[in-house]
Amino acid sequence: MTRMKAGLSGLALAAGMAALAAPVLAQSQADMITPIDKELTFVFIPKVIHPWYDVVAEGSHFAAAELEKRGVKVNVIWDQPPQADVVDQNQRIEANIGRRPDGLSVACLDQATNVQMLKEAKAAGINTFTFNSFCSGEFPFVGQKDSYQDGYDLGAKLVEVLNGEGEVGILSGSLTATDHVERILGFKDAIKDHPGIKVVFEQPDNDVLEEAVALTENAMLAHPNIKGFFGSNASNPIGAARAVKNAGKSGEIAIVGMDDLPEAVDFVCDGTITALKAQRQWDIGYWSVIYMVAANEGHTFPMDHNTGSRFITKDDCK
């Protein structure tokens, strides 16, 4: 009887082990990939219509064309708010949730409110990504994450160019844009150990080029000894450069700022702008599309792809 019990227990154990092992044997990792059998629709919502995003869009369309050769059709839609308005951008996110795209990627204009809408998109089953400006670790992000470091690097560059002496001005962009605010923090931290560098001017240009021109002109009038400007976004180094060049002070006043819009690069090459910190926008668009396809296919993808940034100086004009 005891032997029979032992035999039955052995059989039960063997059956249990076989049952556990069966799914493992049947499952290949390739089975975890879902083939794409329809055209995928991806929506990008930037902060605002801006030439900076044109390069991101180029990268996204290039990725779509490349994927089409592989047999994966992707329709990339850019839903661009005409103005940098938080309410407008959130309305667009909401409207696009209703559209039920296969992927949604948002450049957060406002961390707090955007996250709420992005959570709703995720809850609706949409593959929800973020790009350009980081807002939450809950969503995969593609872009330059460390805005503080960009500001710090540009601050260190200005200190180096001015030999640690001189009055400087800050064009602070939009006071509610987290990346602008972080860059200014980084810039101030970089110059704080150099008492010879004195911030005599700090004004928001609201990411409007004309305002940046006017503010720089005012700053030069109010502080005739001003030696440098820091621009916290893509528009204001151009605005500062236009004002400085119009005043005939190219090369006398150093300008450092963000991004590599064509006009900004021209100003670098003619010596009006000293240095730019350029993000890799094309890569941001390209990888965002690739990752959204990966999400639809069931592949793994990184939660954080830091595309970084690099200095652009006159040396790059050769």
Add this chain to the structure above:
Amino acid sequence: MGDKMNTSRASLFSLQRFWRWEASGILVALVALALLLSIATDNFMSSYNISAVARQAAFVGLVALGQTLVLMVGGIDLSVGAAAGLSAIVGSIALTQWGIHPWLIVPFTMGFGLLIGAINGAFVAGLRLNPFIVTLATWEIFAGLTLVITGGYPIRPLGEAFGVFGKGEIFGVPVPVVIFLVAGAILIWVLGQTRFGRNIFALGGNRDAAVLAGIRVRWVEFAAFALAGMFAALAGILYASRMDAGQPSVGEGWLMGAITAAILGGTSLRGGQGSIVGTILGALLLAVLANGTVLLNVSGFWQRVIVGAVVLVAVLVDLLRRRSN
């Protein structure tokens, strides 16, 4: 034969009455646009989308209700967007730092809005200053104070208990939409059934005649501006509840939407004429238009052109209607 003629006469009469109504053009436009979008897109009529459109209309619509009152008395309030932002921030601080109960935050914020609206009212009605200039100045002051208080950072989180005002639903209808419709119904009653309502029309229609008729015009004008502040504050705090954050830049884009909704709804910029139903429909039309341009993949470059064109068409239709009447 006689019956048929009577029926057709009655139909013609109804049609004429409809055409005389300030908001007839906007209602036709709204129905036509909704039909077009439901045919042209797959998702317009989905319950999620309808709910989203109604909620979007509610926020700007609440601001527009206050703006309508101000326009009716012959004024204009450029500060409503900034008032919404400042009120939302003060309400968010009251909730997160002063420990005011979540259920009291909405009335508290409306009270604050009433107060800052009263500042406009005091300058315009009390000192007889130009409302355009006064509210241009207070717009800057309110927007600036918002940044001074917050340093540009949002105030969050506001908590789940408070979220019910912006995210909750009553029988499937979003709470902000219910509040918007109730506010609209109250204003319809006030304008149609109370002496204050009649005085608003009288003041906007002919100020001198209103003075001669013994109407306390300054009080009426003051109250209209104060109420505009209150409605803006209500919109601001409901939006904060919806987003779980008091956001400094909220309301920046609401000024144009509020004025446009009121004008689309038949409110005259010269005062003395307007319709709350029209403003509600105007806000709905703007929300449907914004939603439609997204769903139809209209380029962001064209969206403002389209909104401007719709306003021009609505104004032209209004002109035709008034001339034919």
